[in-house]
Amino acid sequence: xxxxxxxxxxxxxxxxxxxxxxxxxxxxxxxxxxxxxxxxxxxxxxxxxxxxxxxxxxxxxxxxxxxxxxxxxxxxxxxxxxxxxxxxxxxxxxxxxxxxxxxxxxxxxxxxxxxxxxxxxxxxxxxxxxxxxxxxxxxxxxxxxxxxxxxxxxxxxxxxxxxxxxxxxxxxxxxxxxxxxxxxxxxxxxxxxxxxxxxxxxxxxxxxxxxxxxxxxxxxxxxxxxxxxxxxxxxxxxxxxxxxxxxxxxxxxxxxxxxxxxxxxxxxxxxxxxxxxxxxxxxxxxxxxxxxxxxxxxxxxxxxxxxxxxxxxxxxxxxxxxxxxxxxxxxxxxxxxxxxxxxxxxxxxxxxxxxxxxxxxxxxxxxxxxxxxxxxxxxxxxxxxxxxxxxxxxxxxxxxxxxxxxxxxxxxxxxxxxxxxxxxxxxxxxxxxxxxxxxxxxxxxxx
Numbered sequence: 001x002x003x004x005x006x007x008x009x010x011x012x013x014x015x016x017x018x019x020x021x022x023x024x025x026x027x028x029x030x031x032x033x034x035x036x037x038x039x040x041x042x043x044x045x046x047x048x049x050x051x052x053x054x055x056x057x058x059x060x061x062x063x064x065x066x067x068x069x070x071x072x073x074x075x076x077x078x079x080x081x082x083x084x085x086x087x088x089x090x091x092x093x094x095x096x097x098x099x100x101x102x103x104x105x106x107x108x109x110x111x112x113x114x115x116x117x118x119x120x121x122x123x124x125x126x127x128x129x130x131x132x133x134x135x136x137x138x139x140x141x142x143x144x145x146x147x148x149x150x151x152x153x154x155x156x157x158x159x160x161x162x163x164x165x166x167x168x169x170x171x172x173x174x175x176x177x178x179x180x181x182x183x184x185x186x187x188x189x190x191x192x193x194x195x196x197x198x199x200x201x202x203x204x205x206x207x208x209x210x211x212x213x214x215x216x217x218x219x220x221x222x223x224x225x226x227x228x229x230x231x232x233x234x235x236x237x238x239x240x241x242x243x244x245x246x247x248x249x250x251x252x253x254x255x256x257x258x259x260x261x262x263x264x265x266x267x268x269x270x271x272x273x274x275x276x277x278x279x280x281x282x283x284x285x286x287x288x289x290x291x292x293x294x295x296x297x298x299x300x301x302x303x304x305x306x307x308x309x310x311x312x313x314x315x316x317x318x319x320x321x322x323x324x325x326x327x328x329x330x331x332x333x334x335x336x337x338x339x340x341x342x343x344x345x346x347x348x349x350x351x352x353x354x355x356x357x358x359x360x361x362x363x364x365x366x367x368x369x370x371x372x373x374x375x376x377x378x379x380x381x382x383x384x385x386x387x388x389x390x391x392x393x394x395x396x397x398x399x400x401x402x403x404x405x406x407x408x409x410x411x412x413x414x415x416x417x418x419x420x421x422x423x424x425x426x427x428x429x430x431x432x433x434x435x436x437x438x439x440x441x442x443x444x445x446x447x
Contacts, residue, residue, distance in 0.1 A: 006266070010314035021312055022320025024186035028302045028353065029071040029321070030338050035346075036072035036295045040080045041098055043293060044339060045216035045329045047072055050294040052325035054285025059319055061281040062273045067307060067315040068261055069322065070285050073298035074147070075250045075413070076105055079243035080295075086238050095221065098293070100235050102223050104243030105290035111247040112254075112283025119276035128270055131255050135420040137365035138381045140256040142388040142413060143301060144358030151354050154347025158201060165192035165348025173309055185306055185349055192345040201342055210336035216329040221293035245414065250298055252417035254282050257299035260360040263367065264304055265313045304360065305353035376427040380420055387416040 010018045029051070037047045054070040062068075080101045087097030119127045155162035165188040172184035180187065196202050219225060258278050262269040269278065278299075285297040303321075307313060328334045365381075372378055391399060391412030399415050 005311065007312045008314055010312055010317050013312075018317060018320060020183055020186065021310065021317045022324060024183045024310070025069060025303050025306055025318050025321035026324045027189045028185050028306045028349070029069050029300050029325075030341070032074070032300070032302060032346075032350070033071040034335070034338055036074060036077070038339065039077060040295060041084075041094055042295055043216065043218060043221060044335045045214065045332060046218070046221070046292060046294045047289075047329075048325045048335065049216040049329035050285070050289035050292060051297060052322040052329065054281075054289055054297045055318065055322035055325075057285055057288075058278070058281030059315055059322075061284075062269075062277045064315050064319075065267075065273045066258070066261065066269050066278060067265065067303075067313055067318050068257070068278070069300045069303040069318050070282065070297040071300040071302070072294075073250060073286075073296040074150075075246055075253070075298065076108070076243060076296045079104060079239075079246050082242050083235075083239045086242075087235060090232060090235060092232075092235070099221065099223060099225060100232070100239045101243065102290040102293060103226070103236050104239030104241075105296045106223060106287045107240050108244050108247040108250070108296065109283045109286030109288075109290060111244065112251060112279045112286070115251055116276040116279035116283065119274070119279065124270050124275040127275065128255075130421050130425060131252070132424060133259075133364050133368035134370050134377050134380050135384070135417075135424050136252075136256045136259050137361050137368070137370065138384040139252055139388075139413070139417055139420065140260050140361030140364055141358045142361070142385060142416065143253055143256060144354050144356070144361065145389060146392060146413060147301070147350070147354040147357070151347045151350035154343040154350065156344075157347070158196070158342065158344040161192055161196045161199075161201060161342055161344035162348035162351075164195050165189065165345050166351060168192070169349060169352055181310075184309055185353070188349050189341075189345060192348055193341060196342040196345060201344075202340055204340060207333060207336040207340055210333040212333050213330060214332040217292055223291045223293070248414045248417060250296070251279070252421075253413070254279065254299050256361070256364075257301060257304065259364060260301070260357070261299070261304050261307065263360060263364055264308050301357040302350070302353045305356035308356055308360065374429055376423075376429050380423050380427070383423065384416045384420045387419060388412040391415055 007013065010021065013021070033047060033051055034044050036042070037044045051071050055068070058066070058068060058070055080098065083101035083104060084094055084097035087100055088094070092100075168191045169184045169188035172180050172187050176184065193202070255275070258269050258275065282297065282299060289295065289297050303318065370377055372381075389412065391397070398412070
């Protein structure tokens with residue numbers, strides 16, 4: 001059975017098909033992106049606005065070479081919760097606590113700029129010696145595996161609805177022809193949503209109450225609102241100390257995702273346009289979003305999964321998705337429609353997309369010919385996998401320690417990333433290279 005031919009210039013498909021492909025990327029990121037503000041209490045509309053703005057900025061900084069979408073990061077959820085608890089103990093409301101948490105997230109975004117400067121000063125290749133395939137491959141696997149339980153939890157809401165989404169995606173991708181074959185995710189979402197609505201599994205009350213137009217930024221939810229009153233310096237310090245270390249794992253996730261996107265597309269984005277540029281895009285996007293009351297952004301694996309499925313690699317398609325996100329952020333009614341999407345629909349498509357992220361990690365290891373005859377490589381991979389999954393699903397869910405009166409918690413992915421990088425640097429027989437040439441894109445995405 002023939003695979004679809006890679007498409008690097010979407011204009012050859014025509015405007016209508018490009019719009020549909022852009023909508024598919026929009027829907028692929030929607031489920032996870034809106035879930036973060038729903039969990040934290042941040043604004044869905046503001047989140048959509050700055051996901052679009054951050055993505056546009058990323059494409060500008062990277063000279064429109066990297067087909068990446070920036071959406072809400074789940075990595076900071078624990079940080080938001082910890083800061084809100086500290087704020088509540090100090091007598092602040094939940095919303096005020098979120099503003100202080102956003103200060104910490106904004107500072108975390110600035111940490112990306114530090115690593116970007118190092119990459120620019122010493123060269124991405126020298127920096128990447130600390131992040132070879134034996135480190136990034138297992139980390140990418142863990143990103144997918146880390147997300148998998150959320151997909152299952154969503155599916156548990158209604159496995160019938162979830163199976164509709166899964167079946168449609170598989171059927172369209174394997175047996176579909178033409179345009180059907182390259183928009184399986186969008187078709188899966190629409191089919192599952194329609195079935196859910198027809199069977200009475202969608203609550204449209206919030207949609208009926210929502211307005212058609214609204215400004216997506218609320219001044220009282222921004223960091224700038226702190227300038228008009230008394231600022232709690234201790235709470236700001238708590239937010240920064242608590243949230244800043246989370247950037248360690250998200251930066252590793254960024255490097256892994258850029259490698260995964262490069263592997264999917266068949267290009268070396270670490271070399272061109274350069275890791276320093278992608279880090280600037282991600283970091284500035286996160287800082288800007290946090291300042292205006294939106295969650296941290298991160299390179300989105302869901303959209304990488306769409307790239308792998310569709311083989312349409314033109315960044316223009318993702319720029320269209322970003323534009324749609326910005327436009328729709330001004331429509332509260334549309335945000336309500338998306339928010340009303342059944343959890344099972346999101347779970348169904350997420351099972352496939354999250355699995356693809358893990359599979360891309362496996363491919364990263366295989367295509368770069370990591371030698372697992374070497375004990376050092378086996379040990380590094382074993383510790384990354386076990387620490388990430390083990391810590392994530394331990395009773396504590398993190399490794400916590402005290403700095404003064406503040407408790408800092410590091411996720412399993414952060415701990416595993418640090419351990420993997422350090423062990424690769426100090427163990428003898430270090431393998432620092434990636435494959436000399438990117439693989440032919442026509443061979444990518446076969447699992």
